[in-house]
Amino acid sequence: MSQIKLISRASRVLSGAAVRSELSEAVSVQSQPRHTTIRTMASTQNKTLTLETLNPNIKKLEYAVRxxxxxxAGEIEKELEKGAQKPFKRVIKANIGDAHAMGQQPITFIRQVLACVVQPELIKTDQFPADVKQRAQAILDACGGSSVGSYTMSHGIELIRRHVAEYIERRDGHGARWQDIVLTGGASNGIKNCLQLLCNQVGGKDSGVLIPIPQYPLYSASLAEYGLAQVGYYLDEDANWALDVAELERAYSEGSRHHAVRAIVVINPGNPTGQVLTRANIEGIIKFAHKHSLxxxxxxxxxxxVYDKxxxxxxxxxxxxxxxxxYNTVELASFMSISKGYMGECGLRGGWMELCNLDPDVQANLYKAISAMLCPTTLGQTAVDCVARPPVAGEPSYELWLKEKTAVLQSLDKRAKMIVDTFNSMEGFSCNVVQGAMYAFPSIHLPPKAIEAAKAANQLPDVxxxxxxLEETGICVVPGSGFGQRPGTYHFRTTILPQPQLLQEMLDxxxxxxxxxTKEYA
Amino acid sequence: MSQIKLISRASRVLSGAAVRSELSEAVSVQSQPRHTTIRTMASTQNKTLTLETLNPNIKKLEYAVRxxxxxxAGEIEKELEKGAQKPFKRVIKANIGDAHAMGQQPITFIRQVLACVVQPELIKTDQFPADVKQRAQAILDACGGSSVGSYTMSHGIELIRRHVAEYIERRDGHGARWQDIVLTGGASNGIKNCLQLLCNQVGGKDSGVLIPIPQYPLYSASLAEYGLAQVGYYLDEDANWALDVAELERAYSEGSRHHAVRAIVVINPGNPTGQVLTRANIEGIIKFAHKHSLxxxxxxxxxxxVYDKxxxxxxxxxxxxxxxxxYNTVELASFMSISKGYMGECGLRGGWMELCNLDPDVQANLYKAISAMLCPTTLGQTAVDCVARPPVAGEPSYELWLKEKTAVLQSLDKRAKMIVDTFNSMEGFSCNVVQGAMYAFPSIHLPPKAIEAAKAANQLPDVxxxxxxLEETGICVVPGSGFGQRPGTYHFRTTILPQPQLLQEMLDxxxxxxxxxTKEYA
Structure with missing residues (x-):
């Protein structure tokens, strides 16, 4: 049984991205024959790990964004590189909130501080502004042996946790305890660490978590991975994706029949939906959470x-x-990332969470659990420091920093409007205002013939x-079914990240x- | 009920590091009174997450290295900073393999490449050698938008995976498939991702994993976290911590009574034990693994x-x-890290795993599961590239790289011998040769009076x-019970990482x- 056949079997069984990527990789096995024998033989043997004996939660897990x-889309890019003729010249990856990949330039201040901490000799030169060098030196002083090559505390460098607490105090106008700040390798890590705390039976029922529909699929994937029940509440598309407390109550009461519903996830500004919750809406959610001890x-x-004025x-x-x-006693974890905002430093893997009102025993257990993973990357932490404590007026880096930040956010604002206006001008499209975040999630009307054709192709209509x-234009978006949507409705998520000229091209x-x-399936 | 009291309750319930660190942090709450009210009120309220309703696996989890x-030790450092009088002036942290924190200098080549990828303008200057700039440019070319701020594939940048495969080919003299290389955020991530695949019942029994005793506590912690059974096999202290296949068989047969034993962990060179397995020993282990489909x-x-000649x-x-x-069909995952070796870049969080003979369906599922975590840090991946593809003779960076690498490894060799010789000269100490890794794990004889005193203090004798x-000298080591040891024997793990002069001081x-x-408890 050849490697190709084996992997083709895999692709029938699984629907994840990895299979196709394995499949495309398997083709190149032929140029590396040395190892093939081992693998072919291996496949005929009794394996300890097969689909049948694999952790069933891993089988269930799906992550539509990839x-x-x-x-x-990746395969098509490789085909184009090899000279394949297509009706388009390049793939436009509007599937993932990956700003730099779509041409956004890094914030100079962040990169200068990073350069100085990895190469401290640069601090002695006059290539960088004084405030950059001071920040870098302060971080190095907080590292063991003055090197970013040292481990840090598992919840991060104390100096940076203090800066994050100060950032939150400035943002909210209320105190924040640095001891409740945990630096993470991106928001996803923190979210998973907290979700995992809930894995337990309560009153003889498995724990469940309320998540929005549509949602960011990290949540559905992590709930599947941890064996937690997903209890979906629908966002109100007709009210620009607001959270309706009556719908929350419906979902809670339905979910509670079979599960111990113990938590609620709220994404604000919304992903994939782009709404920004009003203060009144947040108050309603907090009252709901308090009422049900969530x-x-x-x-x-x-x-x-946030773009909407x-x-x-x-x-x-x-x-x-x-x-x-x-209400100020509700247990809360708030997540932040350096991958989004104006900085878009996805590849550096940095973020934080703030924990409020946790039982100290539980918080101690969380801190213990993360200690086995040693620490988040020091360079991600360094970038977090730059975000939590940006240059202020009077410092040498301030003007450039402000100019770059403003330019990014203004351009995103412009692109958000461009995309919504275009979609709303298209027949069968309906797109809510992108008040914030980085995505539009339009509803599309699909004609019955298209739905039949999808059925014949054994695909969901939006897929x-x-x-x-993708095949006809090279534009890569994510079907709404990857996020969840009301039955019978169809959507997709596109980022607003292509640079203005490319975005115009994409929209055309x-x-x-x-x-x-529409004509073809009319 | 005050914050202090609450946390003091936590410290009775838990034994993890986090509690004490919370405890020490709680003291400073008093200087931040604004938030205290909320927390105090919160504690009297019904919480959704308490010790009683917390994921029980998280409660079980322990990680002795922290x-x-x-x-x-961290508290004592803070006390010293504040001017406390102690019989010593500084804490010597010999508890963790954190080379830079103990004064090891970074490898110049790695840091120069890092500086260039975070600040690509440096590539245009003449500050760095040509090969550094070429490496950096090649990595940037492989990043979306030529920025390390972009996400990469979840298993890492293809270029770097190819370099890792070439490194393995050079190391082993056998082919390696780049498609089977997964770049990780340190070895721990990869290990956890693979362990998690095993969570399942097989033949009505929960899965179990054979791990060495003594072991590196990431394993016991992760097994606890995932609810996998720990099946310990003892290393043979009398044979310099070799693996005795008869002991493996005993452990397997005993473990199989209640568990489906499906995997074996081998740490080579050994942590905490410092042995380097012979080829014959490895062959025996592979035969054993094959026999039982592990x-x-x-x-x-x-x-x-590896230091021993x-x-x-x-x-x-x-x-x-x-x-x-x-035997070449055994399912295998091999783990590597940039935190150890001659580079010691712990804080950057980089590593890889090579997967051999996995069922393609299982491998596809693994790749799918890691995709939800987006990607390992690009800067960790960059450092992995430098390790997998170091400068070669003739390249401008080669001489310095070789000089630095050799100096680190020779110094570690010297320190390994120094520590073993000193321990073996001490009454009641017996220490195996440190053939490799970064640790010594001597056995110590504790007099009966000391064991009684420990009992009275409600501590294990080695603790x-x-x-x-620690209290009398400021030297921080990890008790053997954190790694596991034969009942009635006592050990501790110390790193060999303090620089020679400090190490001499520490040993004195x-x-x-x-x-x-010994005198006190004679």
């Missing part, structure tokens, strides 16, 4: 990405604190649409494709 | 750290390949000894302490 469509996961990684970001911590007793879009191609598609 | 002793976890992160590192992959059929050592202090201790 799903089969994205794997296919742990609140506030995914606030897009807190800097009538919208403003309010942190759950701030609202809860200002609501006073008894069918997105695959056709998209319009032409959709006209053709 | 345990209560280390937390106490998945082999080869923890080979210390592969560059009669020892040589053989990878499990190499030995297995050369044994031929049927009692290590705490006394240690000798004096031990004489005093």
């Amino acid at each position: 799903g089969p469509l994205v794997a296919r 742990f609140v996961f506030a995914d606030e990684v897009y807190q800097d990405n 009538d919208s403003k970001f309010f942190s759950f911590k701030k609202v809860m604190t200002e609501m006073g007793a008894p 069918f649409y997105a695959f056709k879009l 191609i998209f319009q032409a494709f959709h006209q053709k598609f | 345990g209560p002793l280390v937390a106490r 998945f082999v976890f080869a923890d080979e992160v210390y592969q560059d750290n 009669d020892s040589k590192f053989f990878s499990f992959k190499k030995v297995m390949t050369e044994m031929g059929a049927p 009692f000894y290590a705490f006394k050592l 202090i240690f000798q004096a302490f031990h004489q005093k201790f």
Whole structure:
């Protein structure tokens, strides 16, 4: 049985991205024959790990943002490189919030501080502004042996945790304890660490977590991985994706029949939905959480990405604190990342979480659990420091920093409007205002013939649409089914990240494709 | 109920490091009163997460390398800073393999490449050698938007995976498939990802994993976290910590009574034990693994750290390949890290795993599961590239790189011998040769009176000894019970990482302490 056949079997069994990527990689096995014998023999032997004996939660787990469509986009890129003729010249990856990959330039201040901490000799030169060198030196002084090559505490360097607490105090106008700040390798790590605490039976029922539908699939993937029950609540598309407390109550009461519903995830600004919650809406959610003793996961990684002039970001911590007793006692974890905002430093893997009102025993256990993973990367922590404590007026780096930050956010604002206006001008499209975050999530009307064609192709209708879009135009978006949507509705998520010129090109191609598609399946 | 009291309750319930660190942090709450009210109120309220409803696996998990002793060491450092009078002036942290923290200097080549990828303008200057700039440019070319701020594939940048495969080919003299290389955020991530695959019932029994005793506590911690059964096999202290296949069979047969034993962990060179396995020993282990269809976890992160002139590192992959059929079909994951070796870049969080003979379906599932975590840090990956593809003779960076690498390894060799000789000269100490890795794990004889005193203090005897050592001398080691040891024997692990002069000082202090201790409890 050849390697190719084996992997082709894998692709029938699985729907994840990895299979296709394995599949495409398997082709190149032929140029590396030495190892093939071992692998072919191995496959005929009794293995200790097979699909049948594999952790079933890992089998269940799906992560659409890097799903089969994205794997296919990667294949197409390789085909284009090899000179394949296609109706387009390049793949436009609008599937993932990866700003630098789409041409956004790094913030100079962050990169200069990073250069100095990895190569401290640069601090002695006059290549960088004084404040950059001071920041870098302060971080080095806080590292063992004055090297970023040393481990740090598992919850991060104390100096940086203190800077994060100060950042939160400035943001909210309320105190923040640096001891409750945990630096993480991106928000995902923190979210998973907290979700994992909930794995238990309570009152004879498995724990369940309320998550929005549509949601960012890290949540569904992590719940599957940990064997936690996913209890979905629908966002209200007609109210620009607001959270309706009556819907929360419905979901809670339905979920509680079979599960111990113990937590609620709220993503604000929304991913994939782009809404910014009003203060009143957040108050309603906090009251709901308090009423049912729910742990609140506030995914606030897009807190800097608010474009709509009538919208403003309010942190759950701030609202809860200002609501006073008894609401200021709700258990809360708020997550932040350096991958989003104006910095978009996805590859550096940095972020933090703030823990509020946790039982000290539980918090101690969480800190113990993360200690086995040693520490988040020091360079991610360094970038976190730059975000938590940016240059201030009067410091040499301030002007450039402000100029770069403003330019990024203004351009995102412009692109958010461009994309929404274009989508709303397209027949069968309906797109809510992108008040914040980095995505549009339009609803598309698919004609019955298209739905039949999808069925014939054994694909969900929105997946069918997105695959056709990719194959015919090179535009890669993520089908709504990867995030969840009301039955019978179809959506997709696109980022607003392509640079203005490319975005215009993408929208023009998209319009032409959709006209053709609508005609074809009319 | 005050914050202090609450946390003091936590410290009775838990034994992890985090509690003490929380405890020490709690003291400073008093200077930040604003938030205290909320926390105090919160504690009287019904929480969704308490010790009673917390994931029980998280409660079980322990990680001794950052345990209560280390937390106490941190407290003592803070006390010294504040001017406390102690019989010593500084804490010597010999508890963790953290080379840079103990004064080892970074490898220039690695840091120069890092500086260039974070600040690409440096490539245009003449500050760095041409090969450094070429490496940096090649990595940037492989990043989306030519920025290390972009996400990479979840298993890492293809270019770097190819370099790792070439490194393994040079090391072993056998082919390696780049498609089977997964770049990771340190070895721990990869180990956990693979262990998690095993979580399942097989034949009505929970899965179990054979791990050495003594072991590196990441394993016991991760097994606890995932609810996998720990099946310990004893290393043979009398044979310089070799693996005795008869003992493996005993452990397997005993473990199989209640568990489906599906995997074996081997750490070579050994942590905490410092042995380097002979080729014959590895062959025996592979035959044993094949006989029982076990998945082999080869923890080979210390592969560059071999000091003994009669020892040589053989990878499990190499030995297995050369044994031929049927042994070359054993399922294997080999783990490597940039935190150890001659580079010691712990803080950057980089590593890789090589997967051999995995069922393609299982490998596809593993790749799918890691995709939700987005990607390992690009800067860790950059350092991995420097390790996998170091400068070669003729390149401008070669001489300095070789000089630095050789100096680190020769100095470690010298320190390994120094420590073993000193311990073996001490009454009641017996220490095996440190053939490799970064640790000595001497056995100590504790007089009956000391054991009684420990009992009275409600501590294990080795913990009692290590705490006394810390409080009286500032030397921080990890008690053997954190790694596991045969009942009735006592050990501790110390790193060999303090620089020669500090190490001499540490050993002198240690000798004096031990004489005093022996006299006191004679």
